[in-house]
Amino acid sequence: xxxxxLRRTLMLVRRIITTDPQRWRNYALLIYLAYAIxxxxxxxxxxxxxxxxxxxxxxxxxxxxxxxxxxxxxxxASLTFKCMNSKTKRLDFLTLPATHLEKFVSLLLVYVIxxxxxxxxxFLLADLTQYLFFLVQGVNAGFxxxxxxxxxxxxxxxxxxxxxxxxxxIWQITLILYLATIxxxxxxxxxxxxxxxxxxxxxxxxxxxxxxxxxTLVILPLDDVLILNLDFIRKIDAxxxxxxIILAELAWTTACCWLSYxxxxxxxxxxxKNIGF
Amino acid sequence: MNFxxxxxxxxxxSDRLMDEILAGxxxxxxxxxxxxxxxxxxxxxxxxxxxxxxxxRQRGIIYDKRGLGCFVSPDAIQRILSIRRDxxxxxxxxxxxxxxxxxxxxxxELLSHLEQCNEA
Amino acid sequence: xISINHLNFRYNFHRPPVFTDFSLEIGDGQIIGxxxxxxxxxxxxxxxxxxxLYDKKHSVSxxxxxxxxxxxxxxQRLFIVPEEFELPPISIRQYAKTHSGFYPNFSEKVLExxxxxxxLSPDIHLGSLSMGQKKKAYISFALAAQTxxxxxxxxxxxxxxxxxxxxxxxxxxxxxxxxxxxxxTHQVHDVEMLTDRVVLLAEDRLxxxxxxxxxxxxxxxEVRPVGADLSDAxxxxxxxxxxxxxxxANGFSDTTTVNLELLFNALTQNPEVVKTxxxxx
Numbered sequence: 001x002x003x004x005x006l007r008r009t010l011m012l013v014r015r016i017i018t019t020d021p022q023r024w025r026n027y028a029l030l031i032y033l034a035y036a037i038x039x040x041x042x043x044x045x046x047x048x049x050x051x052x053x054x055x056x057x058x059x060x061x062x063x064x065x066x067x068x069x070x071x072x073x074x075x076x077a078s079l080t081f082k083c084m085n086s087k088t089k090r091l092d093f094l095t096l097p098a099t100h101l102e103k104f105v106s107l108l109l110v111y112v113i114x115x116x117x118x119x120x121x122x123f124l125l126a127d128l129t130q131y132l133f134f135l136v137q138g139v140n141a142g143f144x145x146x147x148x149x150x151x152x153x154x155x156x157x158x159x160x161x162x163x164x165x166x167x168x169x170i171w172q173i174t175l176i177l178y179l180a181t182i183x184x185x186x187x188x189x190x191x192x193x194x195x196x197x198x199x200x201x202x203x204x205x206x207x208x209x210x211x212x213x214x215x216t217l218v219i220l221p222l223d224d225v226l227i228l229n230l231d232f233i234r235k236i237d238a239x240x241x242x243x244x245i246i247l248a249e250l251a252w253t254t255a256c257c258w259l260s261y262x263x264x265x266x267x268x269x270x271x272x273k274n275i276g277f
Numbered sequence: 278m279n280f281x282x283x284x285x286x287x288x289x290x291s292d293r294l295m296d297e298i299l300a301g302x303x304x305x306x307x308x309x310x311x312x313x314x315x316x317x318x319x320x321x322x323x324x325x326x327x328x329x330x331x332x333x334r335q336r337g338i339i340y341d342k343r344g345l346g347c348f349v350s351p352d353a354i355q356r357i358l359s360i361r362r363d364x365x366x367x368x369x370x371x372x373x374x375x376x377x378x379x380x381x382x383x384x385x386e387l388l389s390h391l392e393q394c395n396e397a
Numbered sequence: 398x399i400s401i402n403h404l405n406f407r408y409n410f411h412r413p414p415v416f417t418d419f420s421l422e423i424g425d426g427q428i429i430g431x432x433x434x435x436x437x438x439x440x441x442x443x444x445x446x447x448x449x450l451y452d453k454k455h456s457v458s459x460x461x462x463x464x465x466x467x468x469x470x471x472x473q474r475l476f477i478v479p480e481e482f483e484l485p486p487i488s489i490r491q492y493a494k495t496h497s498g499f500y501p502n503f504s505e506k507v508l509e510x511x512x513x514x515x516x517l518s519p520d521i522h523l524g525s526l527s528m529g530q531k532k533k534a535y536i537s538f539a540l541a542a543q544t545x546x547x548x549x550x551x552x553x554x555x556x557x558x559x560x561x562x563x564x565x566x567x568x569x570x571x572x573x574x575x576x577x578x579x580x581x582t583h584q585v586h587d588v589e590m591l592t593d594r595v596v597l598l599a600e601d602r603l604x605x606x607x608x609x610x611x612x613x614x615x616x617x618x619e620v621r622p623v624g625a626d627l628s629d630a631x632x633x634x635x636x637x638x639x640x641x642x643x644x645x646a647n648g649f650s651d652t653t654t655v656n657l658e659l660l661f662n663a664l665t666q667n668p669e670v671v672k673t674x675x676x677x678x
Binding site: 283316318319321324 | 562565566569572591592593613617619620652653654
Binding site for chain 3: 014015022086095096099268
């Protein structure tokens with residue numbers, strides 16, 4: 001196992017960012033607009049309603065932001081292996097003196113971690129924008145942010161879930177929902193490694209539809225099925241089910257990351273196909 | 278530098294330096310450019326230039342001063358002229374002899390042409 | 398030392414193999430001309446040395462370390478200037494700042510000197526350069542990295558005549574005893590004077606691997622006037638001045654310059670020539 005050099009990894013991160021500063025500025029701007037425009041539009045079209053409904057409006061706005069955030073994080077993950085999608089780029093990246101792991105980690109640091117930071121900051125800025133936008137017009141709309149922590153955290157989803165009416169296992173369910181986000185990101189990272197072109201769209205087609213569809217078909221119906229079979233439920237420890245799901249999600253994430261890493265480490269500069277293996 | 282078809286490069290480089298010394302570009306006991314600088318100037322491999330310098334050293338036309346570089350020998354000009362005279366008699370003259378034989382030129386014709394050239 | 402041992406390589410089963418039982422060793426401190434017709438695998442060989450391509454048996458290694466592993470210790474001793482490459486839209490100075498850290502022997506001075514020779518400014522924006530200028534900028538960075546192995550794939554393609562001259566100067570000045578420079582090219586005359594050693598590829602095998610000194614000792618390259626005796630010639634070509642001839646040296650005391658283009662033509666057309674070169678002297 002080769003030594004891992006954090007210094008080199010950070011040099012790689014710096015290289016990715018400084019290599020095309022214009023592009024990153026554009027991305028940051030787009031993310032900001034992706035939040036600002038829908039929230040202002042949504043609130044604006046409903047501001048004539050009474051203050052009583054305003055909280056609900058903010059909640060809808062925040063939910064929209066949640067969806068946008070999910071889509072953006074998948075888009076960002078599907079850009080991870082963009083540095084490998086042409087012969088000249090592959091040549092450039094593969095000959096850089098760093099270990100495969102350092103290169104892989106640097107990509108994750110940019111397209112997952114750094115993205116999340118920019119994502120959050122953009123959301124805050126958009127939230128501030130909509131607050132000021134309405135304040136200027138004499139409407140005290142309030143921030144999405146307080147709702148951000150409840151809606152985004154998924155605790156309210158967990159609470160609303162009929163699965164556990166006593167409110168037990170709320171933290172496990174929250175963890176399941178967070179890990180679902182990580183799973184989605186890992187799936188798109190793998191998609192980026194497999195599909196050299198149009199990674200985002202193709203990944204959705206192959207993985208998201210089948211993978212997430214399965215997940216949806218399992219978790220949501222499980223809700224209804226279990227309510228109809230309360231006796232059955234009592235026989236299986238709910239905590240075990242939760243743990244099983246958590247393990248499955250961790251396994252999926254690990255498998256996706258490991259597979260993408262291996263494909264990257266074994267990549268050649270000349271591939272006759274558009275697929276990365 | 279354009280290179281002639283058949284004469285080895287290192288000999289051409291060696292000739293060139295000898296020409297420069299004869300022309301007075303480098304005086305006796307003056308420093309000549311180093312091997313690397315000369316290679317860059319002529320756009321050739323350093324090893325080729327080294328070979329040329331080695332030959333000149335062997336012939337006593339240049340000498341080394343450790344740490345300072347290569348210098349023109351005090352009697353370089355005499356040595357170069359002597360080498361060139363030998364080359365003239367051993368290589369040029371036989372070629373001329375063959376040519377005048379082929380063309381049917383007499384020795385007298387040759388001599389009178391030579392005198393005319395020298396007068397001009 | 399680059400070692401290639403019994404390499405067998407092909408891209409896929411639709412195309413013929415690029416290398417069959419190919420072996421080659423490249424020692425240090427040489428400038429090597431890698432020659433061969435189009436499609437004989439010159440670029441492929443360079444990629445294999447860098448670990449950008451690899452065969453199943455991992456036959457290519459540098460100082461004992463297999464290239465396919467792409468270890469940073471090996472990669473920082475290697476630099477390849479490919480025929481086609483992309484440069485980011487930043488200045489040369491910024492490019493050097495981001496990339497020089499990966500090469501421990503990187504020298505700012507060599508970069509400045511080389512750029513000056515190429516008549517480029519370090520603050521010039523890479524996106525605004527012509528293809529030839531981009532190549533010169535990239536070659537400058539490559540030389541400044543001061544790697545032990547420098548691989549150049551068709552470096553003079555796209556360079557105008559003054560630039561070719563600048564290129565030769567720059568390579569001549571950066572050559573050291575520890576460095577190995579491999580120049581893969583069709584433009585034989587651009588690099589003839591720089592090379593110590595010649596590696597010639599044909600179809601799927603090694604046609605010749607010899608130093609220019611050895612070749613000069615065994616073969617003569619002459620221009621013989623029309624009507625001269627050609628009985629000892631291994632290969633002839635008509636020319637303006639008469640006939641270009643490749644003949645065995647046979648103990649002549651002086652040697653001739655090796656005419657690489659003539660040698661290449663001779664080798665590809667007359668197998669006898671290879672025998673003359675590979676016989677023990």
